[in-house]
Amino acid sequence: MGTKNFKAILFDIDGTLLDTLEDLADSTNRALARMGFSPHELKEYRYFVGDGMENLARRALPDQAKSDPATISACLELLLSFYAAGGTAKTRPYPGIPELLDALSARGLKMTVLSNKLQKFAVKVVEEFFPGRRFELVFGERSGVPRKPDPASALEIAQKLAIQPADFLYLGDTATDMLTAKGAGMFPVGVLWGFRDAAELIASGAQKLLSTPLELLELL
Numbered sequence: 131m132g133t134k135n136f137k138a139i140l141f142d143i144d145g146t147l148l149d150t151l152e153d154l155a156d157s158t159n160r161a162l163a164r165m166g167f168s169p170h171e172l173k174e175y176r177y178f179v180g181d182g183m184e185n186l187a188r189r190a191l192p193d194q195a196k197s198d199p200a201t202i203s204a205c206l207e208l209l210l211s212f213y214a215a216g217g218t219a220k221t222r223p224y225p226g227i228p229e230l231l232d233a234l235s236a237r238g239l240k241m242t243v244l245s246n247k248l249q250k251f252a253v254k255v256v257e258e259f260f261p262g263r264r265f266e267l268v269f270g271e272r273s274g275v276p277r278k279p280d281p282a283s284a285l286e287i288a289q290k291l292a293i294q295p296a297d298f299l300y301l302g303d304t305a306t307d308m309l310t311a312k313g314a315g316m317f318p319v320g321v322l323w324g325f326r327d328a329a330e331l332i333a334s335g336a337q338k339l340l341s342t343p344l345e346l347l348e349l350l
Contacts, residue, residue, distance in 0.1 A: 145303035145324030161208035226343035281313035305334035
């Protein structure tokens, strides 16, 4: 039985639509190695990603370097360079995501994307991995616009589509996503196939948790 008649779905990218963890980890570890710092294990990156590339660079740096703007800037520049050069080699849609997108399109729901990836990377991966599937808007991190969990971009999406925020179901895998949804007045749904666990999602306001993508259809 559905929760309500939603008119639009807002998706996060990393950990929700796409498994990008290995590529983000590889690019960051390459940046760290270039700077003479030790790499991290893949599992650590589950808690480094989700809040933008600058925060990823900062979190990956050793403690003595996390507060040095010049070091953070240098790490970020390298990270962006490596990610731009080959950042999707290991990226894949999660199982069931292509089928979910097709089912949502068939039902006539508007689909949108909001990510803390830089805008150019957000657009790139959506176009690369979901060709032919219509997303009304794809927003990443943009200059002059605060990143998630600030709800500004989510509210902008609702305004541009002329759909009330309450008519959006927001699908994401981190506390950042759930807080963004709550701040925007959207319905927050957490996914368990992504980078964080159920406890974090529930604590940050998830109204529902999904174990597989196609379970979303039960909420519509």
